[in-house]
Amino acid sequence: DYQLSDRINAIQPSPTLAVTQKANELRQQGKDVIGLGVGEPDFDTPDFIKEAAIQAIRDGKTKYTAVDGIDELKDAVIKKLERDNNLSYERKEIIVSAGGKHSIFNLLSAWLNPGDEVIIPAPYWVSYPDMTKLVGAEPVIVKAGIDQRFKITPEQLREALTDKTRLMFINSPSNPAGTAYTADELKALAEVLRDYPKVLIATDDMYEHILWSDSAFANFPMVAPDLKDRTVILTGVSKAYAMTGWRIGYAAGPKPIIAAMKKMQSQSTSNPTSISQYAAAAALNGDQSCIDTMVSAFKERHDYLVDALNSIDGVNCVPGDGTFYAFAQVDKLMAKAKVSSDVELCEKLLTEANVALVPGSAFGTDGYCRLSFATSMDVLKEAVKRIKDFSESL
Numbered sequence: 317d318y319q320l321s322d323r324i325n326a327i328q329p330s331p332t333l334a335v336t337q338k339a340n341e342l343r344q345q346g347k348d349v350i351g352l353g354v355g356e357p358d359f360d361t362p363d364f365i366k367e368a369a370i371q372a373i374r375d376g377k378t379k380y381t382a383v384d385g386i387d388e389l390k391d392a393v394i395k396k397l398e399r400d401n402n403l404s405y406e407r408k409e410i411i412v413s414a415g416g417k418h419s420i421f422n423l424l425s426a427w428l429n430p431g432d433e434v435i436i437p438a439p440y441w442v443s444y445p446d447m448t449k450l451v452g453a454e455p456v457i458v459k460a461g462i463d464q465r466f467k468i469t470p471e472q473l474r475e476a477l478t479d480k481t482r483l484m485f486i487n488s489p490s491n492p493a494g495t496a497y498t499a500d501e502l503k504a505l506a507e508v509l510r511d512y513p514k515v516l517i518a519t520d521d522m523y524e525h526i527l528w529s530d531s532a533f534a535n536f537p538m539v540a541p542d543l544k545d546r547t548v549i550l551t552g553v554s555k556a557y558a559m560t561g562w563r564i565g566y567a568a569g570p571k572p573i574i575a576a577m578k579k580m581q582s583q584s585t586s587n588p589t590s591i592s593q594y595a596a597a598a599a600l601n602g603d604q605s606c607i608d609t610m611v612s613a614f615k616e617r618h619d620y621l622v623d624a625l626n627s628i629d630g631v632n633c634v635p636g637d638g639t640f641y642a643f644a645q646v647d648k649l650m651a652k653a654k655v656s657s658d659v660e661l662c663e664k665l666l667t668e669a670n671v672a673l674v675p676g677s678a679f680g681t682d683g684y685c686r687l688s689f690a691t692s693m694d695v696l697k698e699a700v701k702r703i704k705d706f707s708e709s710l
């Protein structure tokens with residue numbers, strides 16, 4: 317018997333990674349399973365980015381770097397924030413880490429104490445509550461259903477804020493919902509946050525570029541400049557440039573917070589991979605048309621999938637603004653299938669229809685399923701057919 321820490325016992329393994337693993341296992345057993353669980357683009361990393369990494373290896377850029385990232389990459393990040401967001405940052409306000417997830421973990425470690433409260437709008441990205449618990453803080457979940465397109469209102473935010481609130485997450489466009497906050501919606505939330513000066517805003521902009529709505533991308537420092545010194549931007553190259561395996565994320569925020577994140581990183585992982593940093597700099601500085609190619613494919617699949625899902629009895633899906641996820645309401649399908657949870661429904665869909673989806677409860681929102689459309693049209697069509705056949709067989 318091994319007595320593990322209370323800290324580790326308080327958290328769950330990532331449910332989205334677990335679904336992908338389960339689907340892979342079934343496939344290895346010879347089952348014809350379609351996995352719609354994955355959270356990464358099905359495109360390859362663009363060649364010019366790979367070439368930059370190969371060149372870095374040839375040039376011997378294979379040693380430790382500065383803990384918080386090479387200057388070339390920090391400058392590329394600064395340029396990106398100016399170009400895309402009209403925001404100005406200095407090198408000391410930027411830190412590069414081993415993926416967006418690592419940036420978030422560093423921030424929570426540097427900012428939160430046990431007992432502090434963290435506001436997490438649901439549906440949320442799976443890791444926010446567990447990372448919050450890992451550092452001893454308390455997740456405060458604010459739920460937004462399909463009727464509000466999965467976005468919280470200023471009234472809900474005000475109700476959730478207390479004297480103990482020290483951080484609020486916002487993820488727009490959202491994994492898993494696919495919807496994005498407009499500038500006006502963020503301004504209304506900012507109005508509430510002005511009354512709570514101790515609260516730091518963690519804006520997870522990982523899907524910034526995977527967006528096709530009529531409203532342009534917005535985050536808090538863009539729409540409420542007075543909140544810039546209370547905001548940390550968390551993002552990275554994983555999704556926009558199909559670079560999930562390279563493990564590069566970055567954060568931009570107030571100097572003392574970035575310095576604290578650097579201290580954390582210096583005592584845990586040191587610098588992110590040297591070679592990947594050169595690749596990420598090339599991605600941010602290079603021709604951005606590679607993003608458009610992927611986004612138009614995602615949009616085409618999104619349009620198909622949302623319509624197709626709505627044609628299935630028991631499934632209800634609203635169009636998203638971006639990302640490569642559809643978040644479908646399936647409570648009626650659950651009733652039809654005589655199951656009492658979305659987890660059971662997903663199990664049934666996996667074993668009886670050979671389709672792997674992630675249950676909404678993994679994202680703090682029961683009665684839904686997340687479908688990733690980071691896969692080909694043919695695969696999507698087959699998946700829809702299987703779910704439809706399943707529904708009709710009930």
Ligand code: PLP
Pocket residue numbers: 355414415416417418441487490491520522552553554560563564565
């Ligand atoms: N934030 C959100 C909303 C995500 O969906 C993901 C990846 O799934 C991440 C952060 C982390 O990305 P990375 O792979 O760079 O750690």
